Amino acid sequence: MNTLNIIVTLYCIGLACYALHAVWLLHLVYRSGGVSITVQSGSTLILKVGIHLYLLIRMLFWPYFLFFQTNPLNYLSSTLFKHYGAQGVTYCGRRGLYNLLNDVFRGKRRYKDYDIKFFNIRCVHECNVYQEYLTYVSKPEDIVYAKVILARHTQRPDCYLFVQALHYENTAETVKDVTRYDLDRGDKVTLRELEARLRDINPEAVSIGLEGWGDKK
Numbered sequence: 001m002n003t004l005n006i007i008v009t010l011y012c013i014g015l016a017c018y019a020l021h022a023v024w025l026l027h028l029v030y031r032s033g034g035v036s037i038t039v040q041s042g043s044t045l046i047l048k049v050g051i052h053l054y055l056l057i058r059m060l061f062w063p064y065f066l067f068f069q070t071n072p073l074n075y076l077s078s079t080l081f082k083h084y085g086a087q088g089v090t091y092c093g094r095r096g097l098y099n100l101l102n103d104v105f106r107g108k109r110r111y112k113d114y115d116i117k118f119f120n121i122r123c124v125h126e127c128n129v130y131q132e133y134l135t136y137v138s139k140p141e142d143i144v145y146a147k148v149i150l151a152r153h154t155q156r157p158d159c160y161l162f163v164q165a166l167h168y169e170n171t172a173e174t175v176k177d178v179t180r181y182d183l184d185r186g187d188k189v190t191l192r193e194l195e196a197r198l199r200d201i202n203p204e205a206v207s208i209g210l211e212g213w214g215d216k217k
Helices: 003-031 036-040 044-049 051-060 062-069 072-080 095-105 128-136 180-184 191-201 203-210
Strands: 114-122 145-153 160-167 187-189
Touching (some): 051 062, 114 203, 145 203, 160 191, 191 203
Antiparallel strands (some): 145 160, 160 187
16 A cells, blocks of 8 residues: 555544544534534634534644644543543543542532522623624524522622523523532622623523622622
């Protein structure tokens, strides 16, 4: 077998592997509602061309993505720790490794001093979250829901965590489904910042999210 045949064979093997990986990623995208994985991936190319075209480009030019764009830490995490975290969840990038490190160094009960709230609410078209959504989705849906997780420290009333993910369906999840790994993704915000974040989704989200907490500003 000459050198050219070897190169073509290796390319075809890589093409097949990346094609299978693309199918798997699309499965995750559709299972998650098609929004959150695209945004969390952090790829500027995805935001510009959409997930389908991005995966096609990545499949055809896999040597470039493998040897010049692959982060070794991301590869290690996605290979060894992609299932470390909430049951039934597959974590992309370094998220699985971060889950392990948080459990080791911060403990599994790291949010025992937090009160937690969870709710779904429809994004209002005029608000910032929906307008930003329109900029990175090539075929936007008219109805988009925000899954919102809020946590407040019981000893520090002005210390909040805010987590948001967009979905196309009003999920049946409850606060019991919230895990420490969800809260790890939260942004630390003050009450004023939290009100602004909620208002960016839907003005009604402010009263829903802060019900019972407003007297502790």
